[in-house]
Amino acid sequence: MEKTINLTLKVWRQNGPKEKGRFETYQVSNISTDSSFLEMMDILNEQLVNENKEPIAFDHDCREGICGMCSLYINGRPHGPDQEITTCQLHMRKFKDGETITIEPWRAAAFPVIKDLIVDRTAFDKIISAGGYVSVNTGGVPDANAIPIARPAAEEAMDAAACIGCGACVAACKNSSAMLFVSAKVSQLALLPQGKIEAKRRAKAMISTMDELGFGGCTNTGACEVECPKSISISHISRLNREYLKARFSE
Amino acid sequence: MSNFLTTSIGRKFLMSITGLFLMMFIIVHLGINMLLIFDDSGDLFNQGAHFMATNPAIKIMEPVLALGFLVHIIWSLVVTIQNMKARPIGYKQLNNSKSSTWASRNMFILGSLIFVFLVMHIIQFFWKIKITGDPLLAHVMVGGEEMENTYALVAGLFKESLIYSLIYVVGGVLLGLHLAHGFWSAFQTIGFANTIWLKRLQFVGTIFAIIIAIGFSVIPLYFQIKF
Numbered sequence: 001m002e003k004t005i006n007l008t009l010k011v012w013r014q015n016g017p018k019e020k021g022r023f024e025t026y027q028v029s030n031i032s033t034d035s036s037f038l039e040m041m042d043i044l045n046e047q048l049v050n051e052n053k054e055p056i057a058f059d060h061d062c063r064e065g066i067c068g069m070c071s072l073y074i075n076g077r078p079h080g081p082d083q084e085i086t087t088c089q090l091h092m093r094k095f096k097d098g099e100t101i102t103i104e105p106w107r108a109a110a111f112p113v114i115k116d117l118i119v120d121r122t123a124f125d126k127i128i129s130a131g132g133y134v135s136v137n138t139g140g141v142p143d144a145n146a147i148p149i150a151r152p153a154a155e156e157a158m159d160a161a162a163c164i165g166c167g168a169c170v171a172a173c174k175n176s177s178a179m180l181f182v183s184a185k186v187s188q189l190a191l192l193p194q195g196k197i198e199a200k201r202r203a204k205a206m207i208s209t210m211d212e213l214g215f216g217g218c219t220n221t222g223a224c225e226v227e228c229p230k231s232i233s234i235s236h237i238s239r240l241n242r243e244y245l246k247a248r249f250s251e
Numbered sequence: 252m253s254n255f256l257t258t259s260i261g262r263k264f265l266m267s268i269t270g271l272f273l274m275m276f277i278i279v280h281l282g283i284n285m286l287l288i289f290d291d292s293g294d295l296f297n298q299g300a301h302f303m304a305t306n307p308a309i310k311i312m313e314p315v316l317a318l319g320f321l322v323h324i325i326w327s328l329v330v331t332i333q334n335m336k337a338r339p340i341g342y343k344q345l346n347n348s349k350s351s352t353w354a355s356r357n358m359f360i361l362g363s364l365i366f367v368f369l370v371m372h373i374i375q376f377f378w379k380i381k382i383t384g385d386p387l388l389a390h391v392m393v394g395g396e397e398m399e400n401t402y403a404l405v406a407g408l409f410k411e412s413l414i415y416s417l418i419y420v421v422g423g424v425l426l427g428l429h430l431a432h433g434f435w436s437a438f439q440t441i442g443f444a445n446t447i448w449l450k451r452l453q454f455v456g457t458i459f460a461i462i463i464a465i466g467f468s469v470i471p472l473y474f475q476i477k478f
Contacts, residue, residue, distance in 0.1 A: 010343075023343065076346025102344040109337050156446075174347065174356055175334035177259070207260060216337030217259035217330060219358060220436040226350035234439070235446045242442025244260050 004030045005097040009044065011056055012104045014113050017120075021113065023102075033093035037080060038063060038070060040092055057116040063088040065229065068164030071171070072117055073104040078168035078227045086166060086229045106167050108176035109214040123213045124165050124181060130209035131202035132185040134194050153191045160187035162230040169224035169232075175216030180224035182206050183240035184232045190243050200247035207244050260440075262330050267440035269323040270433055274459075276316055277426070281466045288473045293402030294393045300401040301393070304380075324366060331359045355432040361425055368422040375415075379404060409474035416471035427464025434459050 006029040014021030028047065031040050038060050045055035061069035070087040074080035080090045095101060103117065111119040161184075169180035186203055189195025195202070218237060225234045255261040283303060286296040303309050347356065354361065379385040380401060387403040409416050434456030438444055444452060 012343075073342060076342065076344040077349060081346075104342055104344070107338055107340055107342055109339050172347070172350060174338075174351075176337035177334070179259075207258060211259050214337060215259075216334040217263055218440075219263075219330075219334065219355070220432070220439050221351035221355040223347055223350040233446055233449075235444060235449050238439045238442050238444035238449070241260055241263075241440055245264065245442055248255050248261075 003033045003093075005033060005092065005095060005099075007031060007040075007095065007098070008100040010100060010102045011117070012113075013056070013116050014105075015115065017112055017114055031092050033091065035092050036063070036088055037072070037074070037090040037092065038088045057114075057118050059118050060088060065089045066164060068166035068229075071106050071119065071167060073106060073171055075102055078106070078171040079166075079229060083226070084229055084231055086164075089229075106171040108167075108170050110176065110178070111167060111170060119167075121165075121167050123215070124167065124178070126213060127178065127182060127206050127209050128185060131198070131205035132189070134189065135198060136194075138194060147193055149192060157188045157191040160184040160191070160232065160236055163188075163228075163232050164230060166229060168227050168229060170215065172223040172227035173216065173218075174221060174223065175219055177218045177224075178210050178213075178215040179218035179237050179240065180228060180232055180234065182210050183234075183236035186240045186243055187236040190239065199243055200250065203240065203243040203247045207240075259333075262326065262333070263440045265322060265326050266330060267437040269319050269326070270437045271441075272316075272319045273323060274430070274434065274437075276319070277430075277463060281463060284470055285466065287402070287405060287470055291477075293400070293406065296402045296405070297391065297393050297398055297400060300380075301396070301398040304399075320369075324362070327359060327362055352432065354428045355436070358429065358432060361429040364425050365422070365429060368418070368425065371418070372422070375408065376405065406474055406478075409471045410478045413475060416475045419471040420468040423464050423467030426467065427460045430463055431457060431460035 006027070009026045009028060010023050011026060012021055013024045026044055026048075028040065028044050031043065035043075038058075041056065041058055048055045059069050059071050061067045063070075065086045065088060068086070070079075072079065072087045074087070074090070079085055079087045081094050082090055105111075105113050105117045106119045106121075108119075110123040111121055114120050163181060163184035165181060167181070170176050170178050173179075186199075186206060189202065190199050220234070220237070222234055225232065256265055283296075283299045286299045287293075289295060380388065380399065385404055387407055388399045388401065389403075390397050391400045409419070435444070435449070435452035438452050439449065
């Protein structure tokens with residue numbers, strides 16, 4: 001059964017990184033509750049183009065919840081009012097007819113706004129390039145069980161590797177901390193033998209880059225874990241703390 | 252170890268270890284205070300207070316404790332300012348009650364209120380006992396030993412003033428809320444947590460916070476109701 005709803009949208013508009021931004025209000029009508037949030041944004045942009053207005057700039061790519069490109073802080077929550085989803089997976093059935101929806105970009109000193117709802121997330125790439133890799137060439141697929149890895153470790157490393165680097169953790173955190181992201185990237189390697197060799201250098205380099213880029217510190221509110229589309233656990237943050245402290249105290 | 256304490260994890264590490272240290276103090280403090288309500292003659296509490304005032308180990312720990320408080324309080328300012336800087340432009344609409352507890356988001360506010368309480372508390376008891384003295388503290392004999400009548404000072408305040416009694420109840424509740432997040436958070440920060448231990452620590456932390464809040468609140472209420 002298709003149902004349609006009418007909505008009022010309050011959208012953050014900002015012409016460029018240095019420009020002053022403001023909220024603008026738009027009306028959209030006859031939005032199918034089966035459509036995704038980004039499809040609703042497409043309909044709005046179509047409407048704006050037809051009115052000879054500048055369409056709203058927002059990030060999106062795969063539209064199936066695996067690339068981590070879509071962002072948007074919707075009604076006070078990253079990726080909107082649902083759990084374990086990205087914005088492209090958010091359905092309009094989560095909203096009521098006549099509702100006003102506030103749409104904001106990720107807010108963090110380390111994620112400056114480029115235009116409208118698009119923020120610059122290259123800070124995450126800088127953290128990865130500081131140490132989120134193994135330096136040796138690991139070659140092709142090794143024989144099964146050639147390197148023994150305990151099942152719980154393999155599972156946990158895999159869970160950490162599910163991070164898509166969308167930045168929802170930073171957006172959700174009251175301190176704009178990137179600890180959940182960094183902890184996932186440190187954990188996925190620290191748990192496996194291939195990553196253990198550089199574990200100390202990695203933890204130190206990634207944390208110092210994270211600090212330099214202007215992300216805040218972790219106060220363990222746990223908001224990141226709840227808003228993470230891949231449900232990365234904050235237990236990884238404890239592992240990151242452990243890895244980092246071990247590295248610093250062994251200096 | 253260069254500039255360890257200024258890194259994000261270093262700052263938190265300092266908050267964590269001072270917090271854990273202060274929690275140990277609070278357990279001892281509550282333990283001694285409980286003597287107030289188990290002996291209405293006051294002898295038991297006076298002996299406890301006398302022991303704490305004269306024990307050499309406690310004498311050594313006193314300045315360490317003061318340092319623990321100072322570091323925890325001053326560093327909380329540093330941590331909070333640094334974290335506020337990380338988000339220069341805030342959100343127009345926030346809906347974060349869905350994803351985190353109120354106490355976890357307001358540790359600084361809770362801590363500040365506890366600090367106000369702490370200043371009042373020190374003026375009322377510690378300052379009088381250690382520095383200025385008070386007529387109520389006139390020496391008494393307990394078990395053949397002469398000691399200050401600390402019981403008279405403490406019990407006197409709670410018996411006489413309903414307002415102060417209520418402030419002390421509020422103080423206990425604030426401390427409980429602070430610890431409801433602070434306990435497990437301290438362990439998480441030093442890296443002592445995984446998926447299983449996180450849940451255990453959160454559970455123990457909640458119980459600990461409830462015991463502390465009720466424990467400290469019961470004392471003024473006991474004097475208000477009984478006397």
